[in-house]
Amino acid sequence: MSEINAAELRAKAEVATPGPWIVQGHEIVSRADVPSTSLQWPWVADVDGPFEDAAFIAAANPLVVIALLDDRDRLAGDLRTARRQRDEESEAKSGNIRALNRALTERDAALGHVEAALELHQPCLGCAVAHCFECGTDYPCRTAKALGLTPEQKGARDEPAS
Ligand SMILES: [Zn+2]
Numbered sequence: 288m289s290e291i292n293a294a295e296l297r298a299k300a301e302v303a304t305p306g307p308w309i310v311q312g313h314e315i316v317s318r319a320d321v322p323s324t325s326l327q328w329p330w331v332a333d334v335d336g337p338f339e340d341a342a343f344i345a346a347a348n349p350l351v352v353i354a355l356l357d358d359r360d361r362l363a364g365d366l367r368t369a370r371r372q373r374d375e376e377s378e379a380k381s382g383n384i385r386a387l388n389r390a391l392t393e394r395d396a397a398l399g400h401v402e403a404a405l406e407l408h409q410p411c412l413g414c415a416v417a418h419c420f421e422c423g424t425d426y427p428c429r430t431a432k433a434l435g436l437t438p439e440q441k442g443a444r445d446e447p448a449s
């Protein structure tokens with residue numbers, strides 16, 4: 288598609304006889320309300336060619352061309368706004384994804400510390416009184432308690448009433 292020189296087309300439309308135009312016999316005439324002091328004549332052009340061509344020329348009058356160019360400008364503006372919004376949204380989304388990844392990395396590191404602590408603070412079950420390998424105190428030690436570990440309490444659960 289050939290390049291449309293919108294500015295040149297608009298400049299030409301603005302100085303041409305104002306639309307709307309109609310075909311009248313072998314003439315194209317303007318139906319615009321032209322002030323009586325205006326130098327512009329309602330007559331636009333003589334046409335010798337096919338009626339369809341004359342009809343097209345009349346249809347593509349300055350009024351219509353300017354309206355089309357206005358539409359084009361408005362749509363281009365809408366497109367720019369939509370693109371800017373899309374870019375801002377995708378930027379916000381990647382920001383959120385980066386923050387989530389950071390949080391996941393931090394959580395993984397924290398979980399690693401917890402697992403390392405859990406491995407250290409295991410009960411020694413070989414002795415008469417279970418004690419923590421790491422601390423030497425009765426199990427669960429303070430660290431095991433802090434990590435939410437409690438000794439297995441067999442039979443402590445209430446038997447369901449029969
Ligand atoms: Zn022991």
Ligand SMILES: [Zn+2]
Nearest residue numbers: 408419422428
């Ligand atoms: Zn311990």
